[in-house]
Amino acid sequence: MKARLIRSFEIAPAVRHFEFEVLDVEQFDFAPGQFVSLSAVIGGKEITRAYSLASVPSGNRFELCLNFVDDGHFSPLLFAMEPGDESIWLVRLAISCGGSRWASPF
Numbered sequence: 001m002k003a004r005l006i007r008s009f010e011i012a013p014a015v016r017h018f019e020f021e022v023l024d025v026e027q028f029d030f031a032p033g034q035f036v037s038l039s040a041v042i043g044g045k046e047i048t049r050a051y052s053l054a055s056v057p058s059g060n061r062f063e064l065c066l067n068f069v070d071d072g073h074f075s076p077l078l079f080a081m082e083p084g085d086e087s088i089w090l091v092r093l094a095i096s097c098g099g100s101r102w103a104s105p106f
């Protein structure tokens with residue numbers, strides 16, 4: 001499933017809050033403690049990283065709070081995203097103890 005960035009804003013140096021919407025679904029349900037796995041093709045390679053959900057369910061939206069990792073592969077891409085950007089895939093919704101509710105391959 002594709003995710004579109006709605007907006008992001010700085011909350012501290014190298015820390016931003018991001019609001020996304022999941023495309024083509026009306027409702028994106030999750031529970032406290034769950035995280036999403038986001039994927040993107042970077043330099044021709046698919047890269048996936050986990051991010052904890054930082055919001056309550058609201059329609060098809062979800063929010064994240066992210067640290068910028070200087071020499072990272074994925075976080076610089078997220079920090080470079082502009083509103084309307086749909087370059088991110090939401091591939092998994094999971095809980096830290098190992099459960100997953102669904103997966104959507106590239």
Ligand SMILES: Cc1cc2nc3c(=O)[nH]c(=O)nc-3n(C[C@H](O)[C@H](O)[C@H](O)COP(=O)(O)OP(=O)(O)OC[C@H]3O[C@@H](n4cnc5c(N)ncnc54)[C@H](O)[C@@H]3O)c2cc1C
Nearest residue numbers: 035049050051052053065066067069071072073074075076
């Ligand atoms: C269950 C789970 C939930 C997570 N939730 C969040 C979240 O809510 N917000 C968030 O920002 N990240 C979260 N992470 C971390 C996230 O998945 C990535 O690891 C992080 O964004 C770095 O990815 P990258 O590709 O930019 O860096 P990489 O390319 O993976 O790393 C590059 C270099 O930076 C180092 N590095 C990696 N991460 C950090 C870091 N955080 N601080 C300093 N150095 C680092 C690595 O050791 C490596 O040397 C979570 C990880 C897990 C497993």
